[in-house]
Structure formats: C-alpha cells, structure tokens
Amino acid sequence: MEPRNAPEIFLKPYNPAEREPEILKKWEDSGYTNPDRCIEDGITDKDAETFSIVLPPPNVTGTLHMGHAAMLAVEDILVRYNRMRGKRTLWIPGTDSAAIATQAKVEDILYKKEKKTRHDIGRDALMQLIEQFTDESKATIINQVKKMGASLDWSRYAYTMDEKRNAAVSEAFIRMYEAGLIYRGDRIVNWDPKLQTTVSDDEIERVEQKTPFYYFQYGPFVIGTVRPETKFGDKYVVMHPADERYKAFEHGQKIELEWINGPITATVIKDEAADMEAGSGVMTITPAHSGIDFEIAKRHNLDIEQVIDERGILLPIAGELAGQHIKKARPLIVEKLKEKGLLVKVDEDYTNNLAANSRGGGTIEPQIKRQWFIAVNKPVKFPTGETMTLKEWMRRAVDSSETKIMPERFEKIYFHWIDNLRDWNISRQIWFGHRIPAWFKGDETKVQVESPGEGWVQDEDVLDTWFSSGLWTFSTLGWPQESDDLKTYHPTTVLETGYDILFFWIARMVLMSGFLRGEVPFRHVYLHGLVRDAKGRKMSKSLGNIIDPLTMIEKYGADATRLSLIIGASMGNDLKLSEDRVRGYKHFANKVWNITRFVLEQAPNAEAKINEADQKLLDEAHAIATTVSGHIDAFRLDLAADTIYHYVWHRFADEIIEESKPILKGEDAAAQASRVAALYQILLVFLKLLHPFMPFVTEAIWQQLPQPASAKGSGEAMKGSDLLMVAKWPLLR
C-alpha cells in the first residue's frame, strides 16, 4: 500500500528528545494550565466542578530525583484527566526552603571554600549566601519539573519564604498564640549538639545499635544503664510502689552510698513509671537529660541538674571529668566505677535504639530548654464554633471521612500517631527560616510582627519548617486574604505525596487548616510508595544505583519515564524501577506513533458510513474509556494505564489493525470506507485516553492530524484550541 496521507514525520521512529521541547512550548504559550485562561477562552465552564492540587514543594537544595518524577507523573495524570473532563482544574507549583537542610548545605559550602563558620560571617552575610544559593537551585528544579510535562499553573508559583507566605506564617503564629495554643515553656526537648538546634519528635530517627549495657552497685541496689556519662547527678533512686522486693524502702528515705565522685546521699522515690520487669526494677534518674526522668522529677518536685552542655561536654558536676566530651568520658567513667568495685557486670550484646536527627544531624541529646510549643491537648474554639483540642480535630477529620487517606491502612497509622502525639516544639535555633514574631523586654513578651518599640528584642529563633508547610494548601491560595482562589479551590481535592511525610506534613496541614479555617485542607490523600532500584534497594549515591529521571527523559522520553513509574506501581507500595522498564515504554510510544502512521496512510472518505461491525469496535473503544475513567476516579492509575496500554497494543494494533488489512485491500468500497473512518475515530479516542499518561507523544501526534481542530473527534474537541491538552475526554459507555 502506498503511503497517501501520513505526514513525512511518521516515516521515522518517534524521537522524544526532538519533539518534547516544542510540545512543551506550545503548552506554555497556550496558558491553559491556568484555569482562568481556560474559562476566558470558553474551554472550561466557570461553574464547573473544581479540581485542585497543590504540588508538594520540592526542596530548593536538591535536583529532581525519581521520587519527584513519580509524584509529578501521578499528579499530572490526575490534573490532565480532570481538565479534559471539563473540570475547573488548578495545580499550584511551589518550592520549599527546607530550612535546616538548606542552611546546613550552605554552611558546608562556606566551610569548604573559605574555612569559615556562620559565626565568622554573621547572620546577615549568611542569609545573603543562602539567598544566592536558593535562587540558583530554584531555577534548576523548576526547569526539571517542567521537563516531566507537569501541567502546573506557574502564574501561581509560590515559595515557602516569599513575602506572601511570610505574612501568612506570622498571621498564623499570632492567631494561635492569642488563642492560647502556642506557648513558651521550659521543657525537655530533642537537642542536636551537631546542628545546635532543637528538632521535633517526628524528625528523630531511631537507629538500632549494639551498646554495652552496664550494671552498677548503687548502695543496696543494682542499676543498669547504657549511658554512664549521665550518672553523675543521680541522687534519686526510683522503684515501683507495688514492687515487693523493695517494700523495705520508703518513699523519701535517705540512703548514704558511695558513687562516682565519692559519698552521696540518695533519696528513694516510689513512682509507677518504674518498670518492675526491667532489670532489677530499680533505676536512678537524670531529669535534665531524659524525658521520662524529667516527668518523674516534676511529679515529685525533685532537683534538676544539667550534666551535659549544649555541645555534649560534661559540666563541673562531673568533677575531674568536667570538660570532657561524653563520648570520650564514657569509658573513663566505667573504669572509675570498676576501680571502686561498683561495676557489677557488663552485657556486651545489648541492642538499643539510638535517637538521631534524621535531617542529617547528630545524635540527639535530651535537654531542658525554653522553647515555643503548640499545645495539642488544650481545648480551643474553632472557626466552626466548636470547642475541642487539636488532637480531637485531627482525629475527626479522618474519622468522619471528610479527608480520606488512601491506601486506607495509613488511616490506622495516622490514628496511632495522634494517640502518641505530644506538644509540638516549633522553635529552632538556626538562622534560615521564618523568624518568630515575638519580642522580649525584660520579663515582658509581645507577639506581633513589628517591633513594639525601643528596647524590644526579637526572638532569635526561627520556626520549624513544617509550621509553614502546614499552611501550604491555603497560604498558596492567598490566605489570610479571603481571596477568590481560596473560596474556589479550598479545600483542595487531592494531596498526593510519599507516605514518609504522613505525619510531618499531612497531619500538620490538617491541624493548621482546622484551627485557622475550620475546614480540612484536602478531600483525598493519595500516598505513593518509594521508588527503589530493581532489587528493591533504596537508591543512594553510595550504592551507585541511582536512576536519574533527567537521563531517562533524554534517552527514552518523558512519556516512557512517566509510564514506567505508573504501571505496576500500586498505591502506597514501593516501586522497583529499572532502566529496562523505561526502555520498554519507549517502545510503546513508538508503537503509538506507528499505529498513527498506519491509520493516516488510509485514504479517508468524507461520506463514509460506519457499518454495524465497525460501530461495535467504536463502542468497544468507548467502553475502554469508561473503564479507564473508572480506574482514575478510584485513583487506580496503575490499572488505568495498564488497561489503555493493553488495549492500544494488544487489541487495537495486534487484532483490529491486522483484521483490517484484508478489508482495506479488498474490493468492498463501503466496508473499506467504514473501516478507515472507524480506525481514525478510535485513534482519536485512545489518543485522548492516553494523553494524561503520555502527554508528549499524544500531543505530537494530535498536532499532525490532518483535519482542522473543530472537526477532530466529530465535534468532541473543546472550543478555542487545537491542543489535545484541552480536548474533551471521550464519551463513556
């Protein structure tokens, strides 16, 4: 058969690297990622149902990795699908300052280049360096996000540290302070001696490790510990009131005994926090460096003495070991106790979970510090008029299904987290971040944005980065102004992110949106899994198993990269990715390209009448549209993509086209015309179905289709544009 109609471009295989930039430009020039523009041009109905997503803002420190790529693919599929279905669709882009990580990185660069620390150059100079760094990084990551084909509305771009977001953060802090939700207090917090800042409970990572477990003679008792270096100040010995073994001892009883630096007087404390099952059932406490000990000390009004300073150095209470770092001091203390005959035994095979700062910091040292907290158990009045605690609100939002977490098992994990939640420490002792709008003068405190006047000094601390992230769904829409965007698009429809930040972010957004707006931040939470290598290992530099999305895009195209991250990736489960997978989907893009070539090579007949057999084929295509739509509506993108993939390749190409060949070569002109028309119409249907998943190749093909836009798909094209991106989704059967 002679090629008759197919444009020349189809004679060569599909070349994504060549096509993608021009397609990207067409989309950008159209402005149709902005729903306002779609309404202006009559593509979307003003009163249409809305569909909104905020992009989880990538950190400005990083470059695009496969996790981002997976996130962008999922969200873009949802966005393109809903836009094509005629919904008023908004997807807001943004970037995140990632305070601690960014500052640490810039400090690192500063030290490597000039051997200077932040204290050498001062706060202002450091902030300037950070600004320079983040400006560059922002441009890089934005450019990379675009290459994935993400149809974000860049006219609404937000940065967590820009002016509008700063204003939102201050407003939120002040409102919460005035409601009594935010308070300042001396409490035991997680101190990172390396980064010199506190971190929240959720940022702590437990690392299992083998540590010797020491048993010491403490007067008449045997006590156990993995941290001998904290034991200098121990002058209280605690046991359970119901412990029969120690009923001879009374609460408050004084006992003289020999300890590390000589004789001391210990006091017996009976408290139910002591676990009778653990070790000897007796423990000494270090209230300044342990959460549970601190609670006990407060209950019984005991002395609290700091033993270790902010850098991990022993204080004068340690006697001759004062000034030593705890790491070096530990063996010396053990040695000293051994000499005194107080070392009972050592269990070398003990494993315990060491608390470390998951944000690249050091080993956590509990310290008592004056910090800002959000009270999660305090009843307050919500904008809805109800009075409840933040915990209760967070529980109800999900319990009532106002927000639905998918996959559902994460709802249980969420509830479990809420049950264990304690007041949230929101102040950080770093320089980069949102300054706390609090001012001090002597004993007075004022919470407001501007300085109250002469002699007032602003709090040096900045806010936990998740404080501002918690506002993200509505700070990006104009809050605290009651803007049109806010009224139209909030609560957002979907929040899609990795399950690893369920608590950090999702829960904090529910909290903030609840108290500040009296509504949930989103209707659905879609949690995707982590992208791992083909063997299921985490991708990491040290393993050398990183698959770079930008390399994949260059080699195989953004479409293939997207599909490789969608098919076979069921919700909430980790995905094993290999370069072979990506290559496989490049073949699919080329298959679609060639199918188009075949269909276009047939001469269409304007008078063609579709016969009964061919109508069945059309019906079948529309039935596929129904199936695909149903899967997307249920957020089963893996099944949706698999369905359309299978239909296009193994039904349309392998069967329908093959069966068509005899008809097209045959003598029956009517049958021939009918089949040509049917093939063309089915092509239009599946290009649309495929578009959310593979936007580039489908748009590239769409642009080559011979008929004018208005006629494409028998009047199913939307008004105003010949872009597939805003074409109307096929009819469902």
Next chain:
RNA sequence: GCGCGCAUAGCUCAGUCGGUUAGAGCGUUCGAUUCACAUUCGAAAGGUCCCAGGUUCGAAUCCUGGUGCGCGCACCA
C-alpha cells in the same frame, strides 16, 4: 514492647462483591516475518495462590492459629 501490612508463574505484580479452566508484563523456548513498527507477530513451557484448621454448595478471596518478610510508633533504666 505496642501497632500496621505483605506472602499468587523464574522476576515484578494484578486478581473488584466469595462464583467458569487463577491473569498480565518482563524473562525463557520454538516458529514466522522486512507487507505501519530502530522491529514486530504467533505459539509453548512455567502454579501446593506460604502452612494448618474453620465457615460455605463453592475460598487465592472471609475467620482463627502458625511461619517468613517488611514497615510505623516507643522516654525500657
């Protein structure tokens, strides 16, 4: 310690409300093909649905117990 989840072909995974002979992709083997295809097409082999018990006319699917693996939380001295 408390909690959540997973186990289906060599590998990666679907399997919806409990219902026909348990499916797909990749891989393997065999064959065809340059007639849309930087190839593609056809066919075949491959299963104790982790184990044991229970409910049921009927169980990969529901229940109980066990085994193995993964994850989350946790202030065990």
